[in-house]
Amino acid sequence: MLLSWSGGKDSCLALTELLADGGWTVAALLTTVTEGFERVSMHGVRVDLVRRQAEALNLALDIVTIPQEASNAAYEAAMTRALTRHRTNGVAAVAFGDLFLEDIRRYREERLTGTGLRPLFPVWHRNTRDLAREFIDRGFEAILTCVDTRVLPAAFAGRGFDRALLADLPARVDPCGENGEFHTFVWAGPAFRHPVRVRRGEVVQREAWMFCDLLPVD
Secondary structure: OEEEOOOOHHHHHHHHHHHHHOOOOOOEEEEEEEOOOOEEOOOOOEHHHHHHHHHHHOOOEEEEEEOOOOOHHHHHHHHHHHHHHHHHOOOOEEEOOOOOOHHHHHHHHHHHOOOOOEEEOOOOOOOHHHHHHHHHHOOOEEEEEEEEOOOOOHHHOOOEOOHHHHHHOOOOOOOOOOOOOEEEEEEEOOOOOOOOOEEEEEEEEEOOEEEEEEEEOO
C-alpha cells in the first residue's frame, strides 16, 4: 500500500489507523514536491524535513516532482507514472487522509479507476473536532506551516497544533483545516522513532497564504 503523504496531521492520522488495522504494509509514503522550490506542494515544507519524517517513521519515501504552477494534466501525468511503477511492483492500494470533501474523494476514486489500485480512506467521515483532540491526546506534535489569511489571522502561521489553538480557532474554521484553512507539519508522535526537530524561520505571505518556514535542527 502507498500512503499519500503531505507531512501533515491528516496523513499522519491515516497512517496511524492503517498501522492499527494490521492488515496493510506501507510500501512508501508518496509526496508531491514542487520543482525549484524543493518544498511539499501547498504545505510549503522543505523536502529535507519530509525525508527526516520518513526516516523517523522507518518508512520509504517516494517523491513525485511537479513543475511550478503545474497544470492538472502535468500533475496527473507525474502521479500516473509513479502509481504505475508501484503497481508493477505489487502495490495494491493507495490510502488518503481525506475527511469529508466528497468532490476530492470522488476525484481520487476516478483517477484510480482501471489502475488496479484500491483507494482507501482510513479517517473518512470521522468527526473533525474529535479527531483534532484525539491527535493531540495521542501525543502528536505539529506546527501550522501555512494559513489562509482570508479565514484565519496571519499570526496563526507557526503556531503549535494544540488545545490552545483549537480554542482560538474561529467557529467557521474546521478544527482539522479540511477546507484548506491551514496546513501542518508533524514533527513527533507515537509512530516516530524520534522527533524531527525543527525551529521556526521566516514568515512570508504569498498571495492569500501566510507561510512559516520550518528549519531542521541537527
